[in-house]
Amino acid sequence: MFVNPDLDNDLCERPQYGFIISLTKTMVGKVALVTGSTSGVGVNVATELAARGARVIITGRNAAKLEETRNRIVNVTGNGNVVGKQVDFESLSSIRSFVHEMYIQEPKLNILINNVGAIGLEDRRTEDNLHVMMQINYLGNFLLSFLLFPLLKASAPSRIISVSSISLLLGHIDFEHMNDVGRFSSFGHYANSKLADVLFTVEMNKRIGGSDVSVFSLDPGLIKTDFLRNYKETPFRRFMSWGLFLVGQPTNRVATAYVWLASDPKVVNSSGKHFLYCKEFYSSWFAEDAQLTRRLWEESKRLVKIKDEEDWERNSL
Numbered sequence: 001m002f003v004n005p006d007l008d009n010d011l012c013e014r015p016q017y018g019f020i021i022s023l024t025k026t027m028v029g030k031v032a033l034v035t036g037s038t039s040g041v042g043v044n045v046a047t048e049l050a051a052r053g054a055r056v057i058i059t060g061r062n063a064a065k066l067e068e069t070r071n072r073i074v075n076v077t078g079n080g081n082v083v084g085k086q087v088d089f090e091s092l093s094s095i096r097s098f099v100h101e102m103y104i105q106e107p108k109l110n111i112l113i114n115n116v117g118a119i120g121l122e123d124r125r126t127e128d129n130l131h132v133m134m135q136i137n138y139l140g141n142f143l144l145s146f147l148l149f150p151l152l153k154a155s156a157p158s159r160i161i162s163v164s165s166i167s168l169l170l171g172h173i174d175f176e177h178m179n180d181v182g183r184f185s186s187f188g189h190y191a192n193s194k195l196a197d198v199l200f201t202v203e204m205n206k207r208i209g210g211s212d213v214s215v216f217s218l219d220p221g222l223i224k225t226d227f228l229r230n231y232k233e234t235p236f237r238r239f240m241s242w243g244l245f246l247v248g249q250p251t252n253r254v255a256t257a258y259v260w261l262a263s264d265p266k267v268v269n270s271s272g273k274h275f276l277y278c279k280e281f282y283s284s285w286f287a288e289d290a291q292l293t294r295r296l297w298e299e300s301k302r303l304v305k306i307k308d309e310e311d312w313e314r315n316s317l
């Protein structure tokens with residue numbers, strides 16, 4: 001096991017392929033929420049944040065998996081301040097119930113990491129009449145971030161990190177058809193949703209100026225996870241999965257970028273920006289269309305049915 005005895009301020013400067021848990025408790029007193037943290041890189045991110053002393057809330061769909069992951073994080077880090085919450089991003093009411101619980105049970109929240117993601121799901125709409133890929137990969141993140149913003153603001157300084165992907169370069173926002181069945185491939189919906197994650201980050205940054213809540217989007221690069229598992233079992237899928245394992249980065253290495261964005265004081269000045277791993281990246285050219293980001297924000301509010309009493313923009317926090 002490799003233990004990093006140094007402070008975290010140069011986390012991204014030194015590539016680390018071992019276990020990166022720090023000995024320094026740089027996040028004591030902070031509360032972090034990591035979605036999609038029962039498998040893949042989310043587990044490592046939650047572990048790293050717990051190791052730094054934060055109270056960590058992990059989310060997943062499966063109660064047994066949540067309990068098992070929570071116990072593992074507690075055992076590895078020695079931090080008992082880890083809680084598991086069941087949330088299904090296919091259901092907006094599940095997200096709303098979770099947020100309701102958060103406001104009752106958590107007096108503060110400093111870090112929200114929108115890490116949940118899926119690809120290869122069947123082409124269908126959810127109970128909310130949204131495309132399942134769009135809802136899990138983007139609209140759920142939008143709703144969660146929107147609803148938790150007042151708590152993040154009250155707990156500031158705070159940060160929101162939304163996980164995107166290089167696939168966004170192939171995405172586009174088609175307002176008329178973004179939730180259509182039979183129009184895009186699973187990858188197409190994924191690319192559109194990951195582009196939307198970046199665009200909403202840009203727009204949110206404009207709307208929350210002065211709040212001391214910083215927002216970032218992150219392309220973690222390719223990661224060695226079982227992310228393609230929802231695709232039908234075909235030779236092509238097996239080939240792609242092997243490819244991911246061959247060229248992808250290990251999850252503990254990728255978690256470094258998440259922790260860095262969640263904690264490094266220097267990045268606060270880059271709120272609204274898109275990062276590829278630990279470097280500010282290409283947001284300038286594809287996220288500059290202010291009309292597009294504004295329209296996406298308004299349309300997202302409509303699609304997730306933001307109620308008057310939830311609308312902090314209207315109620316001017």
Ligand SMILES: NC(=O)c1ccc[n+]([C@@H]2O[C@H](COP(=O)([O-])OP(=O)(O)OC[C@H]3O[C@@H](n4cnc5c(N)ncnc54)[C@H](OP(=O)(O)O)[C@@H]3O)[C@@H](O)[C@H]2O)c1
Pocket residue numbers: 035036037038039040041042059060061062065087088089090114115116117118136163164165166219220221222223224225226227244248
């Ligand atoms: N792997 C890559 O190469 C890669 C590349 C670029 C970006 N990313 C992004 O990185 C993030 C993490 O991906 P990963 O590779 O770590 O994948 P992963 O192992 O599949 O983890 C995804 C997480 O999202 C959860 N999830 C999926 N559908 C959900 C739903 N309907 N409701 C609640 N939770 C749900 C999964 O829960 P379960 O455990 O219940 O399935 C899991 O915890 C994703 O946003 C992904 O798009 C990945």
